[in-house]
Every structure is written in structure tokens, then in C-alpha cells.
Amino acid sequence: MALLEVNNLDVRFAMRGGEVRALRDVSFTLERGERLGIVGESGAGKSVAAFTILNLIAKPGYIAGGEIKFDGEVLNTLKPKAMQSIRGNRISMIFQDPMMTLNPVLTIGEQMIECLKAHRRISRKDARAIALHKLNQVFIPSPEKRLDQYPHELSGGMRQRIIIAIALLLDPDIIVADEPTTALDVTIQAEIMELLLLLCEKHNVGLILITHDLGVVSQVTQRTLVMYAGRVIEQGPTREIINDAQHPYTQGLINALPQMATPGSRLNQIRGSMPTLTKIPAGCAFNPRCDFAANICLEKVPAFAHSGNCKVACHMVDAMVAGERWTPIITDANGNGATPTDSHRTEVNA
Amino acid sequence: MIAFLIKRLMHAVLVMFVISIISFAIQDNLGDPLREMTGQAVSEAQREVMRDEMGLNDPFITQYLRFAGNALQGDLGNSYFYKQPATEVILKHLPATLELVMASSLIIILLSAPIGVFAAIRPRNWLSRLFMGTSIIGISVPVFLTAIVLIQLFAIGVTVDWFPSDTTWGSVLNGMLSTDGGMPSYGRGELVHVAGTWSSGFFTADGLWHLVLPAISLASIMLPLFIRLIRAEMMEVLQSDYIKFARAKGIGLKRIYFLHALKNTMLPVITVGGVQIGTMVAYTILTETVFQWPGMGLMFLEAITRSDIPLIVAYLMMVGVIFVITNTLVDLIYGLVNPTVKLAGKPA
Incomplete structure (x- = not known):
């Protein structure tokens, strides 16, 4: 124990x-x-x-x-x-x-x-x-x-x-x-x-x-x-989290380290800022800032999924691992892709 | 330490000098001392001769220099009314005032710390709210009104007949709101001679009994002020990291409140409080007048109505001395309590 x-x-x-x-x-x-x-x-x-x-x-x-x-x-x-x-x-x-x-x-x-x-x-x-x-x-x-x-x-x-x-x-x-x-x-x-x-x-x-x-x-x-925003979104051995973060937020944090940026270019950042605790979005709290957010992220709080030795609270973890990162994720009522985040995506994943 | 005291002594001399000039400068506007000293029978010509003899017709600068020369030798002139040296008159009235201020300070110190701390620790408690509400009233009501109300309630007594006295509840309510009175509200009562001009009311039951109402009314403004000050400071201190750290160390709440927090709370309170005790000497003018307390305040008011200039000047200088002394004491105490302050000359 x-x-x-x-x-x-x-x-x-x-x-x-x-x-x-x-x-x-x-x-x-x-x-x-x-x-x-x-x-x-x-x-x-x-x-x-x-x-x-x-x-x-x-x-x-x-x-x-x-x-x-x-x-x-x-x-x-x-x-x-x-x-x-x-x-x-x-x-x-x-x-x-x-x-x-x-x-x-x-x-x-x-x-x-x-x-x-x-x-x-x-x-x-x-x-x-x-x-x-x-x-x-x-x-x-x-x-x-x-x-x-x-x-x-x-x-x-x-x-x-x-x-x-x-x-x-x-x-x-x-x-x-x-x-x-x-x-x-x-x-x-x-x-x-x-x-x-x-x-x-x-x-x-x-x-x-x-x-x-x-x-x-x-x-x-x-x-x-x-x-x-008051929740644990990822936990696991430090080495694995630093080397292979699963949650888009953790990835963003690590990408934001100065040493991760290309010399001479702007430093990476996670766009937006953390919601105040009184105005936490429905579903996954990170969804407004997330490049991988899908419809389910706006509706349901993600449960922990095991990914190697880590536990990750993200709906898209399997999709990301499977390499489906670039499909349009948020769809409007007609089923068309509506990703407002294209410009940032390239920056974060550069 | 010695250097600090010498510096303070020089301050005192400077303060005395300024006070004496100002009080001397206003003497022309205080009325004619001859009117009070002489009766109707003395003619204007005789009065003029007397004025010449007393030096009242000399130019201001001559009068001041004469006064200053004598003052340096400890002679502040003779009171016109008492026909005695002004210093002696002051010294005779000083003990009564000091005892009154001491009694009030005692009330303030003994009550303000526990009440202020309680109100800070339990801000939502009904008792804290009651103290805070009452303290607003205490601050806003002038001393003389408090004094008069106290006299009416506890010396004269009031009979309330707002409720029908033929019913049980009515007479009970009437009885609860009525007061008997009977407390002394005039003079100092029975005194014990201690030394020199000092006769004390502290050593007889009657003397202490006479102190109650005047001391309460004199304390009525400062007490709420201190309670609020201690409460506000304490609440701020309780938010600080070092209090949280003390709790994280597992220190008991009692020790946190009364050592960790109170010691930090008292720093600003000592500074403000010391000055206020000096101010209280000035407030005694009102209290002493209402209670006919034979102290310096009452004496000063009478000296003004009699245009007794030497006495007025002597009083103002005395109050100046008291202020300088209390401020020096406050700074010394502050230096002892606050380790970050070093008085001039204190070894590092």
C-alpha cells in the first residue's frame, strides 16, 4: 500500500x-x-x-x-x-x-x-x-x-x-x-x-x-x-511524460520550452489561456485550446486511459497514437470539417 | 541608545521653543488679564500702571526674551490668578490628570487587545459584529456627550415608564431599562498623599470609585479606535505566509494567535497607540470639565477664561513635554519589539 x-x-x-x-x-x-x-x-x-x-x-x-x-x-x-x-x-x-x-x-x-x-x-x-x-x-x-x-x-x-x-x-x-x-x-x-x-x-x-x-x-x-483546471489530465513516470507526452496539453507544455523552438523563430506556445475556475468549458476543460478537439471533447469529460505506463485523460489519445492527427476533427451540423485552429496547429507541431 | 536619547532631548527643546513662541504670540488675543485680576473699583489709570509694572506694555520681543530667559532657569512666571509660580500650579494639577489618563489607558490596553484579537479570529461571530457595531458608535460620539450620558445614567439615574407599569412584562421592562444612579461624578473623592504635590486616588475605594466614570468616558473614543486597529492589523497578519507556515509546522493555534500573529500586529499598534496616549492628555480638557476633575485640563480651561497667560503657556509646554516623552518611550519600545529596527547607537 x-x-x-x-x-x-x-x-x-x-x-x-x-x-x-x-x-x-x-x-x-x-x-x-x-x-x-x-x-x-x-x-x-x-x-x-x-x-x-x-x-x-x-x-x-x-x-x-x-x-x-x-x-x-x-x-x-x-x-x-x-x-x-x-x-x-x-x-x-x-x-x-x-x-x-x-x-x-x-x-x-x-x-x-x-x-x-x-x-x-x-x-x-x-x-x-x-x-x-x-x-x-x-x-x-x-x-x-x-x-x-x-x-x-x-x-x-x-x-x-x-x-x-x-x-x-x-x-x-x-x-x-x-x-x-x-x-x-x-x-x-x-x-x-x-x-x-x-x-x-x-x-x-x-x-x-x-x-x-x-x-x-x-x-x-x-x-x-x-x-x-483542477483535474489531473496525465500522470506517469516522469521520463515517459517528458519524452513522449500523450495529452495535447502536456505536449504543448513541453513544446513551449525554449529549447524546443527552432533558433531564430518564435517560441512555441499553447494558444489561449487557462479558463477561470468559474467558467470551465463543458466536456474536456482543455477543448477550446486543443488542436485535436473533436465533438466528443465538447460533451464528455474524458476518463483515464492507460497508455503505456501513463494514464491520460483524453478522448483523442488512441486517434493520435494511430496517427490520425490531421483529419478534420470538429464538425458542424452538416458534418463539414471546421477546424478554427489550422494556423496554430502548424506552429505547435512544427 | 544614549545618542538616541540626546537626539530626542534636542527635539524636545525645539518643540518647547516653538510652542512657547506660538502660545506667546496669541496672548494678545486672549483678553485682558487685568479684568480678571482686579475688581470694578480699580480705575483705568491704576490698571495702566499695573500693566506697566507687569511689563504687559513692552514690545512682544522684549516680553518673550524676558520670559525665555526666566524659563531657562526653570521659572515660567507667576500665574496671575493663583499668585503662585505657574510650574507649581501645573505640578499641583498634573497628578490628577496623569491618574485619569493612566486609568483610561489601562481600560484601553486591557480591553482592546482581547476584543480586537477575538474579532479578528472570529470575524463572523455575532459578538465580533456587536463589538464592531458598537465601536463605530464609540468613535462617532464626542467625549463630552458620552460623559454627560454616563452621568445621566449612572450618577443621576433614569426612570423609564415607556411600558404600562400595571402589567408584569411592562414593569419588568421598565425596571430593566431604568438605572439607579448614585455613582460619583464630581471630583476625585478621598485621596491619599503620596509625595510632593502628588495625592493619589488609586489607594482608596472612594478614590477608585470616583475614577470609574471619567476614565470610561475618556477611554470611549480611543478604545474603539484601538479595537478596530488591532482587528484590522491582526486580520492582515493572519493572511500572511509565515502564519500559514507556522500552521504547516504543526504549531498550536493559541501560540500562533498570541505569539506569531499578535507580536506582528502590535508593531503598528504601538506606533499609533503611543501618539494617541499623548492625544488623550489633550482630551482630558473635555472630560475633566464635565466631571469637575481637578486636573490640568480643567485648570487650562479656567486659565483661558481668566486670560492667565503664564499658566496657559506653562500648560502648553507641559503637554509638549508629555508628547515628547511618550513618543520617545514608544520609539524605545518599538525598537525592542521589532528586530528589524535599530535605534541610533544600538550595537548591531
Whole structure:
């Protein structure tokens, strides 16, 4: 049985104008020590998924259905106290912006020690020793001094190292990292990512890495989950997804990488933008932007189809594999081909 | 730290200088001090002689320089009415005002933090809505009106006969809305002499009892202001990433609210609050007048009606000193609470 099992998760936000469905039918698993990447555009529900695992979605958000099973326990029905003893202890989290994540009026030491004391009966002195040890593990220079410093005295990269040290403080089973390098300098990004990978491997910690950087995903993770408009649309081994994406959206994402473009020509892009969660199109949410959309895509939400080791939620996957990519797909009432996307198609598949 | 205090001292001197010039400049428009000092029997010629003797006919600059020279030696002149040094008169009235401000500040500090925090944590709770609604009223109603209403309700008492008193429900309602009154609303009550000019009402039941209504009415404007300020700041802080991170670390809510959030909330509150406590000294003029509280505010108002210029100038300078002191204290406290601020001279 997997360490973490998310089944048919449904998260909604009760807004004034009605309910907004942030996650629909999201399912995935994470084995002990496994590294899973969750990718998607902004607003796809990646962060909501991360916060939901820790049962930390803020009101008016709530879990409307599904379950999160961790080590045999169903997290979403746990009492607040029991959930609190899992957070930071067995599942910890790394946030996006290290400049905002540490409390500006408390010392680094205080913020580390309180975390240890929240989960273990431990003296301040012992807690400080553990904190120091963890700071050493993340290669912070003169860690003893850092414990008595305030966040504003440290650089962004240094702070993210400290946050990683805090996440590792209680030797968790899983770390959920929500875009841990987005707010950092490019040079620091690689350093931090390398450090995170190293520590996860060394301590056999499971990692859920949320990012929109496919390069990072391919370097760090073993499996990848692609999200679009609150749904998982493709999941499978990272290598297969990067090398042979099945879903048109994933293909588009990979084609959009700068290195995929012909030098001197425009970069590839997926036309249009992701729908807001209140205005998700009927059928497959990706259909307005999809070059392969057929009538069925406008009507029916695609179910997962197995394609090799991957699972893909796309009606057209078999057709695409069979090489029927160029037949007119959307037909009007008379059965004539009406593909409004010809001009873009050549660009995307160039 | 020392450098910071010296800098503040120089500020204080500058503030004193400006205040003294302004208050001196308006003295000509405050009326004729002789009218208050002398009776009908004194003739205009005699008054003119007295004016000459008091130096009131000298040019403004001469008068100011004379005043400033004396002031530097600690002599702010004699009050025309009390026939005593103005500083002494002020010092005699200062304790009453300070005690009133202290009592009000205590009410504000003890109530605003818990109420503000509660309203921020549970914004949809009916109690929070009630506090927020009442606080709007508190801010909008002027102090003197609050004071008069308090006196009517709790000192004089009201009898309500809006409902038929021959029915049970009517008399119960009437009884519920009526108040007995009987609370003291005049003066300071029984005092205990502490030291020098300081007689305190803090140490007797009667003295404390007399403090209740004036302190509440003085607090009535600042308390809602503080509640709203703390609530707004706290709500903003609770949205921040470091609070979410603290929750993700598995820290208990109590510690998150009262350490992580409150400490950050208090930073702007201390800044605004410190200035407001200075302002409260000024608000005492209204409260003290309504409650005949023998403090500086009441004294100042009387000094104005008597054109008692040395006393007016002394009062204004005293208030200036209080402002400078409170602001300095606020900056010191702020520097202690906020690690990102370094006071001049504090080692890094």
C-alpha cells in the first residue's frame, strides 16, 4: 500500500456567487521515498492540492469529497489536534517565497525550537542541538550564529535553506514543496533544488514537488502529475511524460520550452489561456485550446486511459497514437470539417 | 541608545521653543488679564500702571526674551490668578490628570487587545459584529456627550415608564431599562498623599470609585479606535505566509494567535497607540470639565477664561513635554519589539 493515497479528491470554495470547484476528482499515490512532481499553469490547482494534503485550505475552501489516506489513516476526517500532530512532524511543507515564510519578529532558533517542542517532549537545549544539526545538513555557514539571528539578517537563498532545515527537523515521511525555487535567483534555484534532492534521497523522504518548471521536474522527480483546471489530465513516470507526452496539453507544455523552438523563430506556445475556475468549458476543460478537439471533447469529460505506463485523460489519445492527427476533427451540423485552429496547429507541431 | 536619547532631548527643546513662541504670540488675543485680576473699583489709570509694572506694555520681543530667559532657569512666571509660580500650579494639577489618563489607558490596553484579537479570529461571530457595531458608535460620539450620558445614567439615574407599569412584562421592562444612579461624578473623592504635590486616588475605594466614570468616558473614543486597529492589523497578519507556515509546522493555534500573529500586529499598534496616549492628555480638557476633575485640563480651561497667560503657556509646554516623552518611550519600545529596527547607537 502506498504511503500517501489521494482518492477522488474534490475541493470547493464556497464563494458569494456560488461554489468554485478548485479540485475535481484528483487521485494520485506516493510511495515511501518517492518523488512526485505536480505541474500545470497558474490556477490549475497545484497549490490547493498541496495545502489540502495538510488539511490547510483556508475558508471558504473545503473538502467536498474524496479522501487523503496517509499511512493507513484518513487525514481529511482527522480531529484538528491529530492533524496538527502530523503537520510539520510526518508531513512538512516548504513554501514558495522564503522572504515571507519566516516570522520577521522571531529568531531562527525560536522558529526551529518551537517546531520541535510542538511535536516532542524535549528540552530547549536538546531542541537547539537538533536545530543546529539540521542547519549543518543544509550547509549553512556558521549555523550557531544563525540560530540567534532574525530572518531579515539573511539572504533569500539562506532563508530557503533554513526553511528546508525546518521541514526536515522532525525527519518527516513526506515533504510538500510548493514552488520552492520560484522566488529565488536563477543561480540559487539550482543550488536549492540540488540540496532538496540530495536530502530527500539521503533520508528516504517522499517529495511532492509543485512547480511549473518542467526542467526541474525532469531532474528531480520520478513520477509526474499534470494538472489542468483542477483535474489531473496525465500522470506517469516522469521520463515517459517528458519524452513522449500523450495529452495535447502536456505536449504543448513541453513544446513551449525554449529549447524546443527552432533558433531564430518564435517560441512555441499553447494558444489561449487557462479558463477561470468559474467558467470551465463543458466536456474536456482543455477543448477550446486543443488542436485535436473533436465533438466528443465538447460533451464528455474524458476518463483515464492507460497508455503505456501513463494514464491520460483524453478522448483523442488512441486517434493520435494511430496517427490520425490531421483529419478534420470538429464538425458542424452538416458534418463539414471546421477546424478554427489550422494556423496554430502548424506552429505547435512544427 | 544614549545618542538616541540626546537626539530626542534636542527635539524636545525645539518643540518647547516653538510652542512657547506660538502660545506667546496669541496672548494678545486672549483678553485682558487685568479684568480678571482686579475688581470694578480699580480705575483705568491704576490698571495702566499695573500693566506697566507687569511689563504687559513692552514690545512682544522684549516680553518673550524676558520670559525665555526666566524659563531657562526653570521659572515660567507667576500665574496671575493663583499668585503662585505657574510650574507649581501645573505640578499641583498634573497628578490628577496623569491618574485619569493612566486609568483610561489601562481600560484601553486591557480591553482592546482581547476584543480586537477575538474579532479578528472570529470575524463572523455575532459578538465580533456587536463589538464592531458598537465601536463605530464609540468613535462617532464626542467625549463630552458620552460623559454627560454616563452621568445621566449612572450618577443621576433614569426612570423609564415607556411600558404600562400595571402589567408584569411592562414593569419588568421598565425596571430593566431604568438605572439607579448614585455613582460619583464630581471630583476625585478621598485621596491619599503620596509625595510632593502628588495625592493619589488609586489607594482608596472612594478614590477608585470616583475614577470609574471619567476614565470610561475618556477611554470611549480611543478604545474603539484601538479595537478596530488591532482587528484590522491582526486580520492582515493572519493572511500572511509565515502564519500559514507556522500552521504547516504543526504549531498550536493559541501560540500562533498570541505569539506569531499578535507580536506582528502590535508593531503598528504601538506606533499609533503611543501618539494617541499623548492625544488623550489633550482630551482630558473635555472630560475633566464635565466631571469637575481637578486636573490640568480643567485648570487650562479656567486659565483661558481668566486670560492667565503664564499658566496657559506653562500648560502648553507641559503637554509638549508629555508628547515628547511618550513618543520617545514608544520609539524605545518599538525598537525592542521589532528586530528589524535599530535605534541610533544600538550595537548591531
